Structure formats: C-alpha cells, structure tokens
Amino acid sequence: MESKHLTIISKGKKIILNTSTILYVLMAGKTAEIHVSGGRVYETRMTLAELEDLLDEGYLKIHRGCIVSVMAIHDITDRINLINGESLSYTVRKKKQIMDQFLSQQKSIIHQFNVSDTPVTTEEYRKHYSGFDNMPFAFTDIEMVFNEEKRATDWIFRYANQALAKLEKQPLEKLLGSSFGSIFSNMDEKWLRAYERATLYQEVLEIIDYSPEIDTTLKIICFPTFPGHCGCILFDISEITLVQSSVDAQNALLRYLKKSRHSSDNQ
Numbered sequence: 001m002e003s004k005h006l007t008i009i010s011k012g013k014k015i016i017l018n019t020s021t022i023l024y025v026l027m028a029g030k031t032a033e034i035h036v037s038g039g040r041v042y043e044t045r046m047t048l049a050e051l052e053d054l055l056d057e058g059y060l061k062i063h064r065g066c067i068v069s070v071m072a073i074h075d076i077t078d079r080i081n082l083i084n085g086e087s088l089s090y091t092v093r094k095k096k097q098i099m100d101q102f103l104s105q106q107k108s109i110i111h112q113f114n115v116s117d118t119p120v121t122t123e124e125y126r127k128h129y130s131g132f133d134n135m136p137f138a139f140t141d142i143e144m145v146f147n148e149e150k151r152a153t154d155w156i157f158r159y160a161n162q163a164l165a166k167l168e169k170q171p172l173e174k175l176l177g178s179s180f181g182s183i184f185s186n187m188d189e190k191w192l193r194a195y196e197r198a199t200l201y202q203e204v205l206e207i208i209d210y211s212p213e214i215d216t217t218l219k220i221i222c223f224p225t226f227p228g229h230c231g232c233i234l235f236d237i238s239e240i241t242l243v244q245s246s247v248d249a250q251n252a253l254l255r256y257l258k259k260s261r262h263s264s265d266n267q
Contacts, residue, residue: 004018004019004020004055004056005017005018005019006019006022006051006054006055008034008042008044008046009044009045010042010043010044011043015042015044017034017036017042019055019056020071020201020202021036021037021038021202022034022035022036022055022069022072023035023036023037023068023069023072023082023084023086023201024066024067024068024069024072024082024088025048025051025066025067026065026066027047027048027065027066028043030045030047031043031044031045032044032045032046032047032048032051034051037084037201037203039084048061048064048065048066048067051067052067055067057105057108058070058071058105060073060098060101060102060105062080062088062089062090062091062098063089063090063091066088066090068080068082068088069201070102070105070106071083071106071200071201072084072201073102073106074193074196075151076090076095076098076099076102078092083193083196083197083200083201084197117226118226118227118228118229119158119226122158122159122176122177125141125158125159126159128159129141129159129161132159132161133161133162134161134162135161135163136163137163137233137234137235138160138161138163138164138166138167138168138232138233138234138235139159139160139161139163139164139231139232139233139234140157140158140159140160140161140164140175140231140232140234141157141158141159141160141225141226141229141230141231141232142155142156142157142158142180142195142229142230142231142232143155143156143158143228143229144195144196144199144228144229144230145179151196152192152193152195152196152199153181153192154179154180154181154182154187154192155179155180155192155195155230156177156178156179156180157175157176157177157178157179157180158176158177158229159176160172160175160176164234167214167216167234167236168183168213168214169214170183184213184214186212186213187213188211188212188213190209191207194207194220194222195222195230195232198222198223198224198230199224199228199229199230202224203223203224204221204222204223205221205222205223206219206220206221207219207220207222208220208237216236216237216238217236217237217238218234218235218236218237219234219235219237219240220232220233220234220235221233
C-alpha cells in the first residue's frame, strides 16, 4: 500500500505526517488533535471534515468529533480498542453500522496484500533474504493468517535462516511453508497482537517475553516487510550481554527504559 502524507501547521511549525502513522483524530473545540504511533500528538487548526477530505477511506467516524484508522483498531466491544492498548468511546447506538464499516474497510485493506510484488515461491524468498542466511541471529519473514473477521490467528514461515531453526528447535525444512500453530500445539496467542500490529500499522516493535513453545525468554524486534507480512529478529535473552561503556550509555538506557515503561502503561 502506497504511503501518503499530510501537511499541517502545529505550534507554528510545518509538519509533514505519514498518514500510515495516524491512529486517530480527536476534536478539542476548533483544534484537531492528531494522535500518531509512538504516543505523539500534533495539534492543528483544522475541522474534522477537512481532515476527512485529506485522508483516504481507511478511517472510521466513531462519533461527531473523532475518526479512527481502520488499521489501528484491534477490536470493537463497548469501546474501540486500538492496537497500541488505548481505547476510545463511540456512539453505541451505531455499533452495528460502525462494525459493518470496520469489517468492510479492513477486508478491503487486507485484500490489497494480495496485489503486491511479494515473492511467491520459497526460492524467491530465499533469494530476497539471502543476506540473512549466515547471520548469527535468528531471522524470519512471516505471513499473517487472518480469519473471516479479519483478525490474525496464526502465521506462516515464508523465510527463515538456520539460526531461527536452531532457536525454534525445529528442522528448517519443517518450518518453511508451515504455520506456527501447526508446529507448536501450545501456541501462545500473545505474539499475534504485536505481529498483527507491525503488519497492519507499519510499526517497529520490541517484545521481551517468555516463549512457552520453546521454553526460552526471547527478545524480538518485529517490523513490516511485504504487505501482510512481518519480519522478526529473535534473540535468546540469556545469550545477550548488556555493555554500558560510558555515562552516555547509561543515560541512553534510562531513556529507553522510561519509554518502555510509558508504552507498557498504555497497554
């Protein structure tokens, strides 16, 4: 999907926003608050109608003063729950209408995944990612599997290197072309939300969590690759040694941990 850009004036400065980073827009009087991935908020003097004209069809109007990116929605209950952990109120009496629009627009977005220059065969993936074959860290490109409600339910290993096979404790030939759930019957669905988020909303995310599937605590960096796909770099956290060589390194770590805590609080 082609990225589009939106130019606004915020606090006297010209800001160019990639529309793929916009989570939602909330009106505060005559000021539009544009909430983007990473927790940033830009205020600009613009009506919601003007913004709707500038944005594409991938946005839902959930009440008179708020529009939300379809790709930013995790699910709809009594609130609009976003992939970054935030939730928004909406006009409940219009739930069916909003739900129908959401599913229709999300289906259209996911359909676009099938009309890209994504490799088709295992050999094409190997050729594309050949530079990762001998890397000392685990790497994989996964294709997300969506159900009829267009929610991610599993993923398929389209490319993996030998380091990934070693980490997963499975033969490389068994991984390639197979879904994660078909190999690991004890699949923990907690991975799906982050991978879905990286795939649909083009975010780069870090996960540090225990994997019951391989009895290992992992550090994972996931990021969008091809439409409908997510790339993952994985580390066994027990094999990583943290080196702080200067005061600057310590300060950088503190800033990193502060940002991580803020992100966790929003989940």
